[in-house]
Amino acid sequence: xxxxxxxxxxxxxxxxxxxxxxxxxxxxxxxxxxxxxxxxxxxxxxxxxxxxxxxxxxxxxxxxxxxxxxxxxxxxxxxxxxxxxxxxxxxxxxxxxxxxxxxxxxxxxxxxxxxxxxxxxxxxxxxxxxxxxxxxxxxxxxxxxxxxxxxxxxxxxxxxxxxxxxxxxxxxxxxxxxxxxxxxxxxxxxxxxxxxxxxxxxxxxxxxxxxxxxxxxxxxxxxxxxxxxxxxxxxxxxxxxxxxxxxxxxxxxxxxxxxxxxxxxxxxxxxxxxxxxxxxxxxxxxxxxxxxxxxxxxxxxxxxxxxxxxxxxxxxxxxxxxxxxxxxxxx
Amino acid sequence: xxxxxxxxxxxxxxxxxxxxxxxxxxxxxxxxxxxxxxxxxxxxxxxxxxxxxxxxxxxxxxxxxxxxxxxxxxxxxxxxxxxxxxxxxxxxxxxxxxxxxxxxxxxxxxxxxxxxxxxxxxxxxxxxxxxxxxxxxxxxxxxxxxxxxxxxxxxxxxxxxxxxxxxxxxxxxxxxxxxxxxxxxxxxxxxxxxxxxxxxxxxxxxxxxxxxxxxxxxxxxxxxxxxxxxxxxxxxxxxxxxxxxxxxxxxxxxxxxxxxxxxxxxxxxxxxxxxxxxxxxxxxxxxxxxxxxxxxxxxxxxxxxxxxxxxxxxxxxxxxxxxxxxxxxxxxxxxxxxxxxxxxxxxxxxxxxxxxxxxxxxxxxxxxxxxxxxxxxxxxxxxxxxxxxxx
Numbered sequence: 001x002x003x004x005x006x007x008x009x010x011x012x013x014x015x016x017x018x019x020x021x022x023x024x025x026x027x028x029x030x031x032x033x034x035x036x037x038x039x040x041x042x043x044x045x046x047x048x049x050x051x052x053x054x055x056x057x058x059x060x061x062x063x064x065x066x067x068x069x070x071x072x073x074x075x076x077x078x079x080x081x082x083x084x085x086x087x088x089x090x091x092x093x094x095x096x097x098x099x100x101x102x103x104x105x106x107x108x109x110x111x112x113x114x115x116x117x118x119x120x121x122x123x124x125x126x127x128x129x130x131x132x133x134x135x136x137x138x139x140x141x142x143x144x145x146x147x148x149x150x151x152x153x154x155x156x157x158x159x160x161x162x163x164x165x166x167x168x169x170x171x172x173x174x175x176x177x178x179x180x181x182x183x184x185x186x187x188x189x190x191x192x193x194x195x196x197x198x199x200x201x202x203x204x205x206x207x208x209x210x211x212x213x214x215x216x217x218x219x220x221x222x223x224x225x226x227x228x229x230x231x232x233x234x235x236x237x238x239x240x241x242x243x244x245x246x247x248x249x250x251x252x253x254x255x256x257x258x259x260x261x262x263x264x265x266x267x268x269x270x271x272x273x274x275x276x277x278x279x280x281x282x283x284x285x286x287x288x289x290x291x292x293x294x295x296x297x298x299x300x301x302x303x304x305x306x307x308x309x310x311x312x313x314x315x316x317x318x319x320x321x322x323x324x325x326x327x328x329x330x331x
Numbered sequence: 332x333x334x335x336x337x338x339x340x341x342x343x344x345x346x347x348x349x350x351x352x353x354x355x356x357x358x359x360x361x362x363x364x365x366x367x368x369x370x371x372x373x374x375x376x377x378x379x380x381x382x383x384x385x386x387x388x389x390x391x392x393x394x395x396x397x398x399x400x401x402x403x404x405x406x407x408x409x410x411x412x413x414x415x416x417x418x419x420x421x422x423x424x425x426x427x428x429x430x431x432x433x434x435x436x437x438x439x440x441x442x443x444x445x446x447x448x449x450x451x452x453x454x455x456x457x458x459x460x461x462x463x464x465x466x467x468x469x470x471x472x473x474x475x476x477x478x479x480x481x482x483x484x485x486x487x488x489x490x491x492x493x494x495x496x497x498x499x500x501x502x503x504x505x506x507x508x509x510x511x512x513x514x515x516x517x518x519x520x521x522x523x524x525x526x527x528x529x530x531x532x533x534x535x536x537x538x539x540x541x542x543x544x545x546x547x548x549x550x551x552x553x554x555x556x557x558x559x560x561x562x563x564x565x566x567x568x569x570x571x572x573x574x575x576x577x578x579x580x581x582x583x584x585x586x587x588x589x590x591x592x593x594x595x596x597x598x599x600x601x602x603x604x605x606x607x608x609x610x611x612x613x614x615x616x617x618x619x620x621x622x623x624x625x626x627x628x629x630x631x632x633x634x635x636x637x638x639x640x641x642x643x644x645x646x647x648x649x650x651x652x653x654x655x656x657x658x659x660x661x662x663x664x665x666x667x668x669x670x671x672x673x674x675x676x677x678x679x680x681x682x683x684x685x686x687x688x689x690x691x692x693x694x695x696x697x698x699x700x701x702x703x704x705x706x707x708x709x710x711x712x713x714x715x716x717x718x719x720x721x722x
Contacts, residue, residue, distance in 0.1 A: 054531045056399060069547060072538035077531035079402050080540035081425055085395035088387060092357060092399020092407075093531060095383035099354045099405055103381065105524075106404075111533050129395065132388030 020210070021047050023075075030073035031065040035239025037230030037246060038062060038145045041203040042116070045143055045227070046076065048213035052109050054097075056090040058117030058126060059083040061152040062145060077111075084125035087133035087142060090115035094138045112217045113140035119160035120150045123184045134193040134222045141216045141223040144186060147231035155234040159184040162254075163301065164294050165286045167234070172289040182301070190224035191260050197223035199259040199268075204230075204246025208257055208268055215259070228255045236285025248280040253306040258313060265312035276321040277302050333513045333577070340471040341366035341504045343512075344436055344496075347478035348408050349380045350518045353434075354525070355405035357385040357396035361415040362448045363500035364438040368410055390415035394422045394433075401431040402539055404530035406482065409433065412500055413440035413454045420458060426493045427462030428555060429539060432485035432525075433493040435463075436478065438500040439600065439651075441687040449688020450500040452599065452651035455628075456661040462555050464494040464562055465629040469603045471508030474498050476579055479518060483569050488528045490562045497628070501688070503601040513577060521576060560630045583632035584639045585624040588614055592621030594645045594700060595677070599625045599662065602649065602684070602691060609696035620700055625662070633669050640670070646677040647703045649696075651685050653717075660715055678707055681715035689719065 025046035032039040042062055046055075055078045057063050063080050066073035081089050094113040100106040115133075117126050122144040130142060149167045150156040157170040161179045166172050170179040190198045197219040201209040209227070216223035228249055230242040237245055249255035250269055254277060257269040277299045281287040290298075303320060310317060336343075345367050348356075356375070358368040374380040383400075387393045390411050401407040411419060416437055426433055441447040442454055455465065464484060468474045474496070481494040498504055529537055543551055567583070574580035585603075588610050589595060598606045603624040613620045623639050623646075625632075640646055648667075650660030658664055663681040670676040680703035685691040699718060706712060 052533045054403070054533065064542065067538055067541040069541035069543050072541060074538050075536055077533055077536040078538045079399070079531060080538075080542075081395060081398050081429075082422060085392060085422065088357075088392035088395035089399040089402075091385055091387070091392075092355065092396035092401075093403045094399075095357070095385050095396070096355050096400040096403035096405035096407075099381070099383040100403065103354070108534070111531075128388060129392045132392055135388075136385065 021050070023047065023051070025049070025051070025075040026066070027073050027075060029071070031068070032061070033231075033233045033239075035232040035242045037203055037228075037242040038147055039065070040242070041145060041209070041227045041229050044203055044206055044209055045213050048210045049076075049112060049114060049217055053112040053114050053217070054093050055079070055114045055116060056081070056086050056093060057115075058086040058121035060118035060121050060145070061147070062116065062118070064152055083121050085129050086115045086117045086121060086126060087130040090140045090142070091133045091136065091138045094140050113138070114143065114217070115140055116143045116145065118152070119144060119146040119148060120158045122146075123160045123186045124158050131193065134190065134195050134224065137221055139220055139222070141225065144224070144226045145229045146226055147229040147234060148183070149231075149234050151231050151234040160186065164290050164298055166289060167286070177294055178289060187224070187226050187260070190226075191263065193222070194263065195222040195224065196220070196262055197259070199224075200226045200228070200255065200257050202228045202246045202250060202255065202257060204243045205250065205257060205269055212259060212268070234286070236288070237283050241283055245280070245283060248275065251275045252277045252280040253302050254280055256306060256309055258309065265309065267310070267313045267315050271318050273319040274321055333511050333517075335509060335511050337507055337509050338471070339366060339505060339507050340474050340498065341438070342370050343471055343475045343510055344478050344498075345370035345374065346512065347475045349374050350515055351406065351479055351482045351522055352524065353380070353382055353406050353408040355383050355385075355397070355400035355407045356409060357387050357393045357400065358409050359387050359390045359393045359411070359415060361390065361412045363440060363504050364410045364412040364415070364436065366504065367436055367438070390418040391422060394419040394426065397433045398422070398426055398429065398431060401433050402429065402531050404525070404527040406486070406525040407431075407433045408435070410436040410438065412438045413442055416454045416458055417442060420461075423458055423461040423463065425540070428551070430491040430558070431493060432482070432491055434478070434481045434485055435493065435495050437495050437497050438504040439497050440500040447687040448500075450502050451686045451688070452497075453653070453686075455495070455497050456652040459629070459661065462492070462559060463629060464492050464559070464566065465497065466494070467497045467599045467626055467628055468503075469601045469624065470503065471506070471510045472579065473581070474503065475510055475512070476573060476577070476581070479522065480569050480573050483522050484562065484566050486525050487565055490558065490565050491528060492558060492562055497600065499601045511577070517576060521573065563630050563632070566627065581626060582635070583627035584635040585626055586639055587622040587624065589621030589623065589639070591619055593619045593643060594647065594704060595621050595623050595640060595643045596696060596700065597623045597625060597646060597648045597662070597666065599628070600651070602651065605691055605693055606649070606696050609693040612693065613697060613700065618700070631665060631669070636666065636669055637673055640677050643677045645680060645703060645707050647680045647682060647699060649699070650681065650683045650715075653683055653686070658714070663715060680706065680711070682718045683715060684718045686717070695719065
């Protein structure tokens with residue numbers, strides 16, 4: 001086993017571009033913004049899920065761009081009810097499948113049950129129903145499309161918005177640096193429910209994402225996958241940088257890719273030499289207002305969090321970027 | 332053969348749900364609905380009912396889980412009360428718009444605040460416009476019968492609307508009554524297993540819950556309205572079918588001793604049985620008083636009500652809820668507007684009774700009739716009276 005546990009994850013290598021299914025389940029013609037990282041994630045997650053699945057989707061960007069009657073981008077049976085209850089809806093689907101299967105009313109393979117929601121629908125308003133469904137142990141997989149704010153309603157802050165980010169409800173000003181709280185650690189909350197599978201994923205690492213989706217939906221019981229979804233509209237970044245920004249989020253340690261199997265953490269994408277966080281912040285207009293002081297704080301906080309994760313994963317430290325001391329401390 | 336039982340009404344309802352072979356139940360405990368779902372969960376635990384019972388973490392999730400169940404094609408049931416119904420409120424509109432035939436019992440209870448676990452109709456009156464079929468029952472037998480009929484009505488492919496059976500919390504839900512239970516064979520024949528019109532199936536994928544632009548939203552709402560008002564005929568058909576099988580016939584507006592009555596009381600729920608006692612006494616005293624019992628609340632039975640009041644001079648509407656700061660208590664507001672264009676309509680009087688579990692004895696109705704008749708001679712002193720309130 002090499003130093004990042006990569007040997008454990010050899011299964012990544014079994015996925016190659018030519019082996020990817022050609023079927024599309026999230027089809028073109030939807031109305032997402034140019035450069036939407038989330039639409040890319042949804043498309044590949046749906047590919048990985050395969051045909052035999054039922055999807056419950058929360059209100060949010062992906063719902064709005066994809067399901068304006070009489071059109072739909074979804075080739076799966078798909079149900080949208082409201083913003084905060086997707087996990088409860090999925091619980092109902094899973095329970096009904098069980099009883100109908102038991103009674104012989106349902107023929108053929110048991111469909112996989114999938115719930116999807118944005119970061120607001122997951123970490124804020126939908127947290128209760130998600131927690132309930134994870135605790136009850138329904139056999140379903142939850143995907144959180146995390147674009148780090150309420151983008152659908154016009155870029156308002158959520159509990160998943162990172163420290164320092166400018167949103168329309170966390171604007172920087174004389175008395176504010178923008179978002180002044182740290183991003184909610186949603187994967188840790190999911191892990192705390194004692195569920196068998198939790199992972200982070202990114203459409204910038206397609207094979208890693210594909211592997212995790214397969215693993216999540218094949219795992220009996222609840223699974224939670226948190227997908228970072230770059231949002232050029234809300235992040236004020238160039239539309240051709242979305243995949244790049246997703247990579248930078250991993251390479252700077254801002255959004256590490258890992259999985260937690262039965263409570264055991266494992267880093268799935270190694271970063272032998274970490275980039276400075278500034279590489280990730282700079283292309284994004286939402287961090288434009290930050291001074292060096294705040295940028296240094298973000299750098300330190302990111303590395304501290306990353307170290308905690310490495311400890312959980314039992315992984316050795318990579319080469320960290322050289323830290324610069326904040327100006328005040330130098331004086 | 333049908334057999335007579337003595338049983339708590341809540342438990343009778345759970346037996347009705349069992350005999351209907353409900354397949355999926357999601358519920359959250361709230362007084363006074365709890366006995367229904369407690370008993371159902373023990374039936375599932377004992378293998379007496381082959382269903383999935385999901386103990387959700389809130390009423391909001393209860394109704395949301397029911398949506399998932401029903402959309403997947405399972406016969407779905409839930410029950411709630413008061414704050415629980417209020418917490419569901421957002422989703423109730425979506426259930427009916429998705430045309431999912433969920434059946435729900437509401438053990439009517441006052442809304443907070445102040446907190447009150449006792450009976451009135453403020454919970455359901457806050458959910459008048461959710462687009463569900465809504466029925467009120469007045470005793471244990473009706474609770475059982477309408478629970479069975481609700482599934483048949485809701486699941487009909489021309490109806491496909493969720494249905495609420497309202498029964499008064501505690502004063503009906505928790506009393507032990509004598510009832511007649513039909514045989515399982517009769518229920519099975521009356522209510523065949525559920526075959527959904529549309530459901531979530533990977534082999535025939537559908538998108539449910541698409542959003543509507545202004546170009547179509549109005550048409551969708553119109554379709555919903557047509558479905559709900561159009562359900563009236565089928566509801567009566569099912570009630571007649573059940574009546575022919577069991578001998579128990581039901582009408583949207585039930586009449587009690589209305590022959591020649593110049594004054595009519597109008598009640599809903601189990602207050603009606605108390606009012607019957609009062610009407611009996613007043614009739615013995617020679618007063619020309621009768622009683623109308625409003626059973627069908629949605630769709631609102633306009634024609635039945637107009638016909639039922641023909642010949643009456645005074646209609647006294649007894650509400651168990653307030654519309655604070657509004658034009659009238661909810662039932663009166665609807666009844667009066669139903670009469671507005673009617674020739675020879677009766678005068679209306681309005682009394683709000685029995686809020687938050689306040690007891691309403693037969694004597695109350697006699698006082699109400701006396702006061703209303705007195706006021707009918709003069710100009711009314713108020714839009715409505717809260718009966719028995721201490722000054």
